[in-house]
Amino acid sequence: MPLEAGLLEILACPACHSPLDDRSAADSPELICTGQDCGLAYPVRDGIPVLLVDEARRPA
Template sequence: MPVEASLLEILACPACHAPLADKSSDDPAELVCTGSDCGLAYPVRDGIPVLLVDEARRPA
């Protein structure tokens, strides 16, 4: 289930405060930090972003 665009506009990475992007082509269940140094990918479960750094996936 994708995240609503209005919600995505106000969400920020809890680690670096950069905007988050919906990378639906890669994995529809993740929001990815757009920060150049961060890049954490946060899971989306049942349409709700889980913005916990401990739950985030590190970039490859």
């Protein structure tokens, strides 16, 4: 389930405060930080973004 556009506009990465990009796949929905030095991927569980740095996936 994709996030509403209005919600996505106000969300920011808690680590670097850059905007987040919705790159949701059916099996693993997540929000990706657009910051060049960050790039953390935050999970979306049951349509709710989990914006905790400890829960984020590090970029490959």
